Amino acid sequence: MSQPVAPALSVLDLVPVRADQGTGDAIAATLSLARVADRLGYRRYWIAEHHNMPAVAATNPPVLAAMVGSATERIRVGSGGVMLPNHAPLVVAEQFALLEAAFPGRVDLGIGRAPGTDPVTSWALRAGAGGVEADAVDRFPDHVDNVLAMMSAEGAALRLASGDHVLRATPKASSVPTIWLLGSSDYSARLAASRGLPYVFAHHFSGRGTAEALALYRSQYQPSAENPLPRTFLTVNAVVAPTREEALRLALPNVRSMVALRTGQPLRAAQLVEDAEAEALAPAHEAMAEEMLRRWVVGTPEEASTQLRSLAAEFGVDEVMVSPVAGAVRGTAVDRSPAREQTLELLAEAFA
Numbered sequence: 001m002s003q004p005v006a007p008a009l010s011v012l013d014l015v016p017v018r019a020d021q022g023t024g025d026a027i028a029a030t031l032s033l034a035r036v037a038d039r040l041g042y043r044r045y046w047i048a049e050h051h052n053m054p055a056v057a058a059t060n061p062p063v064l065a066a067m068v069g070s071a072t073e074r075i076r077v078g079s080g081g082v083m084l085p086n087h088a089p090l091v092v093a094e095q096f097a098l099l100e101a102a103f104p105g106r107v108d109l110g111i112g113r114a115p116g117t118d119p120v121t122s123w124a125l126r127a128g129a130g131g132v133e134a135d136a137v138d139r140f141p142d143h144v145d146n147v148l149a150m151m152s153a154e155g156a157a158l159r160l161a162s163g164d165h166v167l168r169a170t171p172k173a174s175s176v177p178t179i180w181l182l183g184s185s186d187y188s189a190r191l192a193a194s195r196g197l198p199y200v201f202a203h204h205f206s207g208r209g210t211a212e213a214l215a216l217y218r219s220q221y222q223p224s225a226e227n228p229l230p231r232t233f234l235t236v237n238a239v240v241a242p243t244r245e246e247a248l249r250l251a252l253p254n255v256r257s258m259v260a261l262r263t264g265q266p267l268r269a270a271q272l273v274e275d276a277e278a279e280a281l282a283p284a285h286e287a288m289a290e291e292m293l294r295r296w297v298v299g300t301p302e303e304a305s306t307q308l309r310s311l312a313a314e315f316g317v318d319e320v321m322v323s324p325v326a327g328a329v330r331g332t333a334v335d336r337s338p339a340r341e342q343t344l345e346l347l348a349e350a351f352a
Contacts, residue, residue, distance in 0.1 A: 004313035006305075006351045010044040010321040011037045011344065012080050012204065012235055015057040015064065016254075018327070019269045021334050026057045028335035030064070031071045033324070036341045038072035040348040043319060045072070046080030046110060051117035051125065055257055055270045062095035069103040078108030080200075080235075080321070081182040083115060085136035086125040089143045093150035093169035100151075100177045101170060107177040110200065111147070113140045113188060141191055144181070148195075151176045185209070189217040196224025198231035203315075204323050210234070214315055233319035234311055238297040239326040240304045240343040240350075247298045250339045252276040253327030255292055259285050273329045297322070305350035322347065 013033065017026040034045050045068055047061040058064060061079035069077045077099070082092055092109070100107040115122040136143065149156035155168035181192040184202040186209075192199035193216070201213045214232060221230040237254070241247040253271045256279070260267060263285060271279070281289060297304050297311075308320050326339035 004309040005318075006309060007233075007312035007317060008043045008319040009041075009347060009351060010046070010076075010233070010319060011042055012046050012048060012321050012323040013058065014048045014050060014323070016325075016337075017055050017057050017269050018253075018334075019271055019275070020328075020330075020332070021269070023057050025334040027064070027067070029337040029340075030057075031067060032336050033340055033344070034068045034072055034075070036344050038075040040344060042075055042344065042348075044076035044078065044108060044321070046078050046108065046321065048080050049083045049086075049112070051086075052121040053117070054268050062092075062099060065099055065107070066102065069099065069106065074106075076106045076108055077103060078177065079110045081110030081112040081180070083113070084111050084143050084147070085113060085140060086115065086122070089146040090150055090167060090169070093147045096177045097151050097169035097173060100175055101173070104175050108180060109147075109177045110180040110182050111144060112182040113137060114184070144191065144195065148179060151179075183213070186213050186216050189213040190220060193217050193220035193230070194222055196222050196227050198227060200232060200235060200321075202235060204235040204237045204321075210315060233317045233321055234315050235321045235323065236297050236308065236311065237295070237325045238304060238308075238322040238343055238347070239324070239339075240297070240299065240301055240346040241326070241339070242300065242346075244299045244303065247300070247326075248293070249273055249277070250326040251293065251296065251298050254325040255289050256281070258292055259289055262288065270327060272332075273327045276327065296325070301346040301350035304347060308347075 013030055015026050015030045037045055047064045048058045049061050050056040051059055061082050065077045096109045146156055150167050150169045153173055155166040157164040157166050180198045180200055181188045182200050184205055189199055199217050201210050203210045218230050239247045239251040241250055253273060253276045256276050257270055297307050312320055324340040324343040326343050328339060
């Protein structure tokens, strides 16, 4: 029996910060990883948005996407995603219109509704300077429409007492980014379907509800001029190494970080592998850690290839975006993430 068709591969990056790194080191490691992905033929490279987390430096996707675009030649760059309620729609539209002008035909704007942070930081982002209204989450559909309009050649008309004032994200757009809606519930699936937009469910984050969300999106999809058919792909956490034992060892720091996040423990920079091994996991959290690993793709290139092909076939997608979550051993160069690069290299070889 032949294997399922190989999906295209892409990368999701949170710009992780290890205990032995500063922020600049983490950014340097991300640029090295992006160059690897570009060289190996990965389709796109997305940066997530998170705030006030010691282990994550991806606070500003458009700034990081500009760095990645400048460091690469062909791979698509973008956000996975920009958390729109944290920002004024015009600011987001301007940022990504400029990215598209700099890297025409290579830019994706992935938009999410979640805060990507704790409630206090969320307040500081949205209302700390009086800039973004407090009900930004409730107005998410309107803000998506505004971003779409502002990046178009026609712009968005703002009705004032003195007449209509047209807002454009860029003076002279020759092309626009591809806009995707992201989500971890059926809310964004319904919204993307109603707007005729591409949609991605955060399978890497929850691992539950993916089939239901994609079925809802596909069944309710309203074709648009830009997207006559529904478009989606799958996101998966991955650690690939020459042996399964090594892959499981390299996954350990990220597993510990995720357990801490979900159990309300203090957050810290990602541990080195040796430190994670030396620190016992609380018995009450062992089942959670094991469940996470079952949802991730962790193993040899052959195991990972088989699992990714099966997932793509199961959910009916032709692309899988992997978040390479391999940790680092003591003595690793601070400006590199060799185990993350190895994950991309071994996957590319397995799919060649």
